[in-house]
Each structure stands twice: as structure tokens, then as C-alpha cells.
Amino acid sequence: MIIAIDGPAASGKGTLAQRIGGHFGYVWLDTGLLYRAVARDALAAGADLEDGAACARAAVALDAGTLGDPALRTTAIGEAASVVAKHPAVRAALLDFQRQFARTPPGAVLDGRDIGTVICPDADVKIFVTADVEVRARRRYEEYARRGENVTYDEVLEIIRQRDARDASRAAAPLKQAPDAVLLDTTGMDIETAFQAALNIIAHVTIGRSEAR
Numbered sequence: 510m511i512i513a514i515d516g517p518a519a520s521g522k523g524t525l526a527q528r529i530g531g532h533f534g535y536v537w538l539d540t541g542l543l544y545r546a547v548a549r550d551a552l553a554a555g556a557d558l559e560d561g562a563a564c565a566r567a568a569v570a571l572d573a574g575t576l577g578d579p580a581l582r583t584t585a586i587g588e589a590a591s592v593v594a595k596h597p598a599v600r601a602a603l604l605d606f607q608r609q610f611a612r613t614p615p616g617a618v619l620d621g622r623d624i625g626t627v628i629c630p631d632a633d634v635k636i637f638v639t640a641d642v643e644v645r646a647r648r649r650y651e652e653y654a655r656r657g658e659n660v661t662y663d664e665v666l667e668i669i670r671q672r673d674a675r676d677a678s679r680a681a682a683p684l685k686q687a688p689d690a691v692l693l694d695t696t697g698m699d700i701e702t703a704f705q706a707a708l709n710i711i712a713h714v715t716i717g718r719s720e721a722r
């Protein structure tokens with residue numbers, strides 16, 4: 510069973526994916542961490558983030574054991590990740606790892622931008638999670654405030670707007686809803702409500718499919 514969860518920055522897809530994975534006993538991968546880790550390693554090697562070949566070298570050499578690094582969660586690394594993520598060679602270098610992970614029995618949940626469109630086009634369930642940009646900025650701002658990051662709500666809103674624009678406009682695997690993905694707009698929902706809504710979508714899609722057989 511493969512569950513693909515895509516959506517824009519701070520839409521809550523990571524929290525949802527983790528809860529869904531825990532609920533069904535499936536493994537979970539936040540694929541944004543891969544791009545964040547490549548950005549971290551490329552910066553550490555002194556690479557220019559606009560240099561696709563240099564960033565791809567960092568992607569090929571990536572040690573997946575370092576994805577738990579708390580430094581990956583900062584605003585600056587999120588920004589840098591969306592720059593390295595536009596290089597096709599970086600995306601190509603990370604493809605096999607994600608596809609292999611997706612095949613972990615009995616099931617896997619992957620969240621990102623292109624899981625339902627490029628990484629796992631045959632996923633059993635695809636959910637596109639979104640929310641109004643002001644709501645997403647508020648959630649991210651509160652997350653940063655809890656961690657003591659020195660950034661204002663207006664700055665977070667601007668960063669998220671720019672990141673969404675960059676992710677949606679790039680040529681390689683842009684952020685977009687797969688035609689067969691179910692839209693989940695969490696604007697007025699808390700985490701628990703969004704989780705229940707996601708479980709309903711999964712039940713609906715999987716029951717519908719077994720009835721069609």
C-alpha cells in the first residue's frame with residue numbers, strides 16, 4: 510500500500526502523513542527532508558545553490574542517516590531546499606531512494622510535492638493537502654515561535670508565498686495536484702479533524718477500488 514500526500518509549504522501534510530503512517534503501521538518519509546539535507550550538504554561544501562551539477566553531487570552522496578538533523582527545520586534551509594529542488598539532476602539522484610522506500614511492506618506514506626505526480630504515479634491513495642496561505646503562515650509562524658526562531662508573521666507569510674511560487678513554477682516536477690488526487694483543504698480544520706478527513710478519504714478510495722474489482 511502506497512499513500513502519497515502532496516501539498517504546498519506548511520499545509521500540515523507532514524503531520525498528517527506521520528499520523529496516517531502510525532495509524533496503519535506503515536513507514537513514513539518526509540521527502541522535503543531529502544531536499545533540505547542536500548541543501549545543507551551543498552552549502553557545507555561551499556557550492557553555489559544555482560549550480561545544478563554541484564548540488565547533484567551532494568544529492569548522490571546524501572547519507573539518509575542524517576535526515577533527523579534538527580538543523581534541517583530552519584527557515585533558511587527550507588528556502589535553500591526549494592532552490593536545490595529545481596535542478597532535474599538533484600531530483601533524479603533522489604528518485605530511486607524514494608521509490609524503494611515506497612515499496613516497504615506492508616505500506617508506506619510519503620509526503621512532498623511530486624509524490625503523486627512523479628515518484629509514485631501508481632500510488633493506491635493520493636491526497637493533495639492545502640490551506641489558505643494566511644492559515645499556513647500562521648501555523649508555521651507558531652511552530653517557529655515555539656522553537657525560538659526570530660521571525661515575524663509577515664516575514665513567514667512572505668517566505669511561504671515566495672516558496673509556493675518557486676515550487677509551482679519550476680519546470681522539473683512542479684507542485685501540482687495529480688488528476689487522480691483527492692483535495693483536502695484544512696483551512697478551517699484542526700489536526701484531529703484533518704486526520705479524520707484523511708482517514709475517510711483513504712477508506713473511500715480503497716473501498717471504491719476493491720468494489721470495482
Ligand code: CDP
Nearest residue numbers: 518519540541542544590591594621622623
Ligand atoms: O515543510 P515544508 O512544507 O515547509 O517544506 P518541505 O516539505 O520540507 O520542502 C522543502 C522544499 O523542498 C520545498 O519547498 C520544495 O521545493 C522541495 N521539495 C520538493 O521539491 N519535492 C518534494 N517531494 C519535497 C520537497
